[in-house]
Amino acid sequence: MNPSSYIVLSAILFSIGAIGVLVRRNAIIVFMSVELMLNAANLAFVAFARMNGNLDGQVVAFFVMVVAAAEVVVGLAIIVTIFRTRRSASIDEPNLLKY
């Protein structure tokens, strides 16, 4: 099996996610972009697992999904809290943690 098309798709998805994180200000969108990057990585893992014929990559993909689910719980909770206090979901505004 030739994984190149899967890898290319994974790279495209990752790039879209990365650009989304960098250019968007809305925290929800940034969060979704992060999910996109995680899933691009998952795609690459699964593709390589299929190519090599073992389950290691798929196991890692499951781990990533579990971690991503947990991360969504914490992340969304933080975003909601920030929105409640500041009436905004922009990630540029909370910049108090600096020098």
Place this chain on the structure above:
Amino acid sequence: MTELMPAEGVFSLIWLLIALPLAGATVLLVGGRRTNAWGPYLAILTVATSAVLGIAMLVSMMGHSAEERSIGQTLYSWVFVGGFQADMAFQLDQLSIVFVLLITIVGTLIHVYSLGYMAHDANKRKFFGYLNLFVAAMLLLVLANNYLLMYVGWEGVGLASYLLIGFWLHKPSAAAAAKKAFVINRIGDVGLGLAIMLMFATFGSVTFGPVFGAAGEASEGTLTAIGLLLLLAACGKSAQFPLQAWLLDAMEGPTPVSALIHAATMVTAGVYLIVRSNVIFTAAEWAAVAVIIIGLITMWMGAVIGSAKDDVKKALAGSTMSQIGYMVTAAGLGPIGYVFAIFHLLTHGVFKAGLFLGAGSVMHGMNDNVNMRRFGALRTVMAITAGTFIVCYLTIIGIPPLSAFFSKDDIIHASFERSPVIGILAMLAAGLTGFYMTRLVAMTFFGKARWEDDAHPHESPKVMTIPLVILAIGAAFLGMSLVYWGNIETWLEPVTGLQEVPLPLPSWVYETVTLALVLIGAAIAWTMYARREVPVEAPHGSWLTRAARNELYGNEVNDALVVRPVYHSSRWLVWFDNKGVDGIVNGSAAFVGGLSGRLRRYQTGFARSYALSMVGGAVLVVLALFLVRVS
């Protein structure tokens, strides 16, 4: 080296000799003011008991045969580390017993004398405590059977000397003199410390017996090094050239201290060290030659200084230096001189203690004035002091049949046996002794009264004059009794060895020439200082007089050679430390601080810029991986 006999009978109390004065010092110094009333008497009692014990031991020792007179007593193992062993152990032999008797008997007399001399001093109890401490340390020094334990005593007498020179510490000059004595003594102590280390490295032991037993096997270079280090130690303690500068300043201490420590006992510890280590000096010829040279230089320096000083105690201190120079010279002569070094040490200990106590008695009557130009004609008002002083004076210049006639002539003989040059130098110095001692006596007791207006000279109380009388009798007869009755030469021979070299001329020739030189010196001094008027203000004097008044510029030489270079180099080091070392440390701290101040600007607080740098970093890693893969 004879085997040490076990300590039995009265000798089982050797430790008590030291323990008694030590206990006295402890009670007086720890007990504080509660002991004020009876403390001084306790101090006298401890030393006197030690003296009685010492006499009992001497009597018992005389009952033994010559081979059985070295007694060893081991109390406990003191330092035991790997191959190194030093015991708390004592060695009482023919050499140490004479020191024990000198220290305890003269010490007792001086303790009694101090009762009168220090009667009105508020800190009398502390003074007696220190004196007891000194006696204990000095006894430890002469009784130790190994160099390490001896070092403890050596440092102990240094401490006591420091405390007593600076006893009147409200006087800045006394405090400075004490510090000076302590610092200069340190230099000598370093010599002794290094000598002990070298001995351990060479012989694997610091105990007298094994060291002297193995001395023949060591290389001559090592022995010379040990000998020179021991000589350095002796120079410090005995105020020999070039470490002589402290002794004259040490006269700031109370006069009984000058008599006990800086005339009779402590300053002779260097001579004891050399004679005790005679095996090493006999084997290391060049070290012994160095000893002779140092002795001769000091003999002359002391005599010249003593001839010009107007301060009665400093003139006597110059004389002490000179007489110890005689002893050191004799100790350097080898087996022909060791015995006479100790012999002169004993007689000197008695007559110089008498002279110092006499000077103290004069000062006591003259409002503590020490300027001899303000004395004169004192024989009329203090007859006992003058009488005892004159007996001691006749003794020191060597009038027969008084003590120094025997002891000093023996040294001059021994010097001639070694080399006529040494002999002639020693003989001429004897003439100088006649000069400066006659000058001192003439200015103090004869001539016209030049007293200050408020001076009312009077004889001292009996508690001071009786020790003077005893010392004067001792000074007069000790030499004779040691020669004819005690037979000091055969007594000390088992420890020091004895060798006689025939002289080209019969011995009465040397004695007559020496006596003639002494009388010439005395006659010159008598015409200059008793027949003529002594000016109250010191005349300008010749360059030699001025140099001698300035202690032959010993302080200036020390200043130029040691003090100022060290001072300047330390100033330079301080500068280097401030600018150089601190500059590097502070500079690097400032650099790191400045850099972090700039770097923290990158903590902007914008999450997206952090994300950008993470992406940038990841891209860089990927690019680097590609590069590695390609190449």
